[in-house]
Amino acid sequence: MYPHFFFIIFFGSFDFDVEFKVDEMSLTSKLTLLGRQNAYALSANIIHERGVHHHMERSDILRYLGIKRSNTAKANRNTHVNEKKFRQLRGRKNVMIELPDYEFERKGKDMYADDMRIAMLKKGINVNKDVAARQWNESQLTMQTFGMSIDNYIPPEDPLPLLPEVSQIISGTKAKASEVGERVKHRWHNYFNGLRIIKKKEGLQNFKTKNFVRDAERIYIDAFKALSERNKLRLLGLITEHCFEKMWPDVENRSLVWEFVEFSQPSQVVAIRAGDFPYKSGNYIAQITxxxxxxxxxxxxxxxxxxxxxxxxxxxxxxxYVLFENHISNIDGVWRMHDKVYPSWTQTKDSIHRHDLLARLEDEEDIDRPAGPKKFELGIEDRLRREEKKQREKEAEQDKA
Structure with a gap:
């Protein structure tokens, strides 16, 4: 910038006929023309003032922004101060641009998942950092056993008389006809939906129920012996997964003493069923009661x-009535104990005697029991608080009196 010149001009009584345009003539030309007309009447005092321009001056936007300096030949006179003072502000002007690693992307296309994860960990990138832990909700699924019994029907032990009483001839005849129909239907299912399917499988062409009864008795005895000994490996070879869930809790937190004596009567097969699981898949499973x-x-x-x-x-x-099961579609399938069937006429199981519980006494009057709940003293602070409350109530009653 150029320095400013302020002129203070005093005019006297003089006449001059000088015309000029302010925009077209310089200030020096104006004073020269004016002095020539009346040099004695003109007395001018010129005051020279030099202005110091800095970065806050708004007259020049380039200088205000710091792009242009007032004196290009002179550097910033406060450089040693400003460089330290405004270092963070100058650093914010720099933008760090992360350039893509094309070489890593090219190699990553041929990497396995584990190799890619290791390479990213070396770069400081943990892809599993913000991922929640995996929740395992597993449930067992097996295709070699049914989770239930195919048919729970058991023919009644005591059949109805062939000739009912005269007083109940109609109802008795209907009941006998229904019973005979159920027995015939049960025998039909035993053969066509059971024994015939079993004999079609490889290794079971000569299957006979009389021979199977001996194997069933052996499996029954060995299974309970393995249960009493807590032998899981042997037990899982003798019972199915469905049966294991029912039998193992009996010895998980308890002890079982089991001893076989004899069979009072010969065992017999009462039901034979076979079905595929899933439906129409050819994966046949047989069950015998x-x-x-x-x-x-x-x-x-x-x-x-x-x-x-x-x-x-x-x-x-x-x-x-013990139910045995075999995965007959598998050549290596074996007969295992699967479940028990409880007909409607069977008696209930024996209940467990809990000696640790209080027995009910016949004479309730001899038992010393509190009439009601008693408040428990929690601490000294509560006791002091109650005493202060009683004292205030007592003083209030005295004031009223």
């Missing part, structure tokens, strides 16, 4: 050694 009369000694102890059920020296005769 055997009626058994075992005589056993059984006792169940808790973890403290107290008897919960039975007695180790007491024999008990049972009538059980």
């Amino acid at each position: 055997v009626k058994m009369h075992p005589v056993i000694k059984r006792a169940v102890y808790d973890r403290f050694g107290r008897v919960l059920l039975g007695h180790p020296e007491e024999t008990k005769s049972n009538v059980e």
Whole structure:
């Protein structure tokens, strides 16, 4: 910038006929013309003032922004101060641009998932950092066993008389006809939906129910012996997964003493069924229900050694309908104990005696029991708070009196 010149001009009484255009003539030309006309009447004092321009001056936008300097030959006189003071502000002007690594992207196309993850970890990138932990909700799925019984029908042990009483001849005849129809239907299913399908499978062409009964009795005895010994590996070879879920909790937190004595009556097959799972898949599974009369000694102890059920020296005769299963579509399939069938006329199971519970006494009057709940003293602060409250109530009553 050029320095400013301020002129203070005093005019006297003089006449001059000088015309000029302000925009077209310079200031020096104006004063020269004016002095020539009346040099004595003109007295001018010129005051020279030099202005210092800095970065806050708004008259020049380039200088205000710091793009242009007032004196290009002179550097910033406060450089040693400003460089330290405004270092962070100058650093914010720089934008760090992360250029893509095309070589890594090219190699990443041929990497396995584990190699890619290791390469990204070397670069400081953890792709699993913000990923939630995987929740495993697993459920067992097997195609070699049914999770239930195909048919729970058991023919009644005591058939109705062939000739009903005269007073109940109509209702008795209908009941007998219904029973005969159920028996015939049951025998039909035993052969066409059971035995015939089993004999079609490889290795079971000579299958006979009489020979199977002996194998069923052996499996029944060995399964309960393995259960009492807590032998899981042997037990899983004798029972199915469905049966394991029912039998293992009996010995998980308890002890079982089981001893086989004999079979009071010969066992017999009462039901044979076979079906494919899934439906129409050809994956056939056979189920056979055997009626058994075992005589056993059984006792169940808790973890403290107290008897919960039975007695180790007491024999008990049972009538059980045990269901056995085989994955007949598999050449290596074996017969395993699957479940038990409980007909409608069977008796309920023996309940477990809980000696640790309080027995009900016949005479309730002898029992010393509190009439109502008693408030428990929690602490000294509560007691002091109650005493202060009582004291205030007492003082309030005295004031009223």
